[in-house]
Amino acid sequence: MTTLIALDGITKVLKGQEQPRTILDGVGLTVDAGQSVAIVGRSGSGKSTLLSVIGLFDRPDQGSYQLDGQEIARLPERRAAKLRSSHFGFVFQRFFLLKHLTAAQNVAMALVNGQGWLPRRQRRTRVLEALDQVGIAHLAKSRPTKMSGGEQQRVAIARALVRDPKVLLADEPTGALDTETGTLVIDALLAATERGCGLILVTHDRDHAARMGRIHDLVDGVLTERVAVR
């Protein structure tokens, strides 16, 4: 198993207010290819902050972050943008689909990177493949306003998958969905891990967490692995 992500002693301090607040306090975490990890914790415990550090939205104040064996804890924005598009797929609680674009165009959006777009043909096949993976290829031409929440979230997952990411980062992807639809979404995410993709899922739902390979608790910025009690 190749190690995709190795965090060690990651610390994030929020400044700006009267006194600095430590949001992440020496977090360590490794994720291998094909592994799925759940991160659970109370609201405000720092789960989203951790994901934004892993997804290179933000940089840690201390600690080491290795992606594919490469140290990237302090990376200039230009290279971070490249890595975001080459290594990560993101799914959020809200779907963030652009209302003025069709499902296919929304998915194609993730194919824009520093070099512009892929040629139209390749773009089409990859978008349709991604939509097919989450089971909604028939909705390619529909607009988000005409879709159910579950369908919209699956478009968002297709958008995350279209670049063949090495790691999927999902921040409460089922938070806005009913149990049944949520299960479908988790199915789609787990399907990606079978093709070797790593998955980090932030969730409040015990059942969804239990389907992951490992569960980590985040309490006041400190991450601990829950010992399996199967």
Added chain:
Amino acid sequence: MRRLSGRFRSSLIIGLQGIRARKLRTLLSMISLFLGVLAVVVVQAGASIAERALLADLEITQGYDGTRVMDMPMEQASTDMLAATVHGRSDAVAMMGVSGIVGEPGVLPVNPGAAPLDQDWGPAMVCNDVGCEPAPGVKGQAVEVRLTALSGDVRKFRPFRTVTGQWLDFSKVPAMSPKLVLNRAAADAFNQYRVPAEMRVGGAAANVTPQFVGVVDDGDMQPRAYVRLDELTTWLPTSRMADPMTGGEMRLLMSPGSPVEPVVVSKLKALGNEPYVYTVESRKDQEKQLTLMRLVFFSMAGLVLLIGVAGILNVGLATVGERVEEFALRRAVGTPRSLLAGIVLAETLLTGLLTAAAAIGAAAAGLKVVTMLVGNSQPILSDVQFPWEAGIAGIIAGLVAGVLGGFIPALRAAGIPIATVMRA
């Protein structure tokens, strides 16, 4: 190359998607900019039309830029020399003016000295060896004109506009009785005074019945009648033309570099005259006035354009505010900041260009309508083409407005933190 074009293309395509998604917004920002670009286009068009009109008037009265002009005293010898030298040439045309009175026999003209009808240049005078005194007799139904004899087609140098009838035809053999073309001032005078058609020229063999074939606009206030020199001389000897009582002006118009100039100069010198030659430089003479006019108009147009830019900026910023999530998301999926800024800039640039095209179209159509409605009564406006300078000025104005109005929103968009998507 492919990398660059791919990037450029994707900002354009995504920018276009953005415009299509927000048609009303785009329309709103277009309205203010439209007025600004329209102002620039109209000012530029007005300036070049005014410039052309101004120059056209100068060309009629002075001659085209670059024309060489030589004035010389009217004397028998120089008149004969000039007539012989320029005979049959088209690169040099001599104009010789004599006095002609058209009307009732034996009366003084209403405008002695061929004065413009609304001016009084004093009474007619007769001169002899002792001095001059007012001519005897009473004013009657007669009009005095400057009878201007032409050795060739002067319109090569001064583009007279034909008002009615025809211009003199220099290609035919000279007629026995001279054909005359009046200028506007003369035509007006004959409209005002119904005179018997007989023409007296001092020293002519006999009075003739003039044959008027047309009216032209020559830009002159003085009543004039143009005639072919070779037709006039069948009836009036050159010796009489040089008579100080009747003649007075002799002018030679030449193309730049015409071989006639050195010949005439040396011949005149041999006759004991010092010729005075100059070049017509209408544009240069008007430059200062035109520059000032342009400056005033452009500062006004610039002001209006600035308001347009403020409009596009305002709408642009509001749009970025609304699209924080979209931009954060785009950055999350790996769109670099520069491309994001490019997308916003592409949107305002496209809006600016679209607006410029609309404004140019509106201005061109407006000009067409105006020329159609008033072109007949305002000769300056008839036959006016939309000047291309105005089109270019409009496109530049649209581009500048797009860049200025899109720059700050683009910077804003590029600076949106990605983590926004996690906290929304």
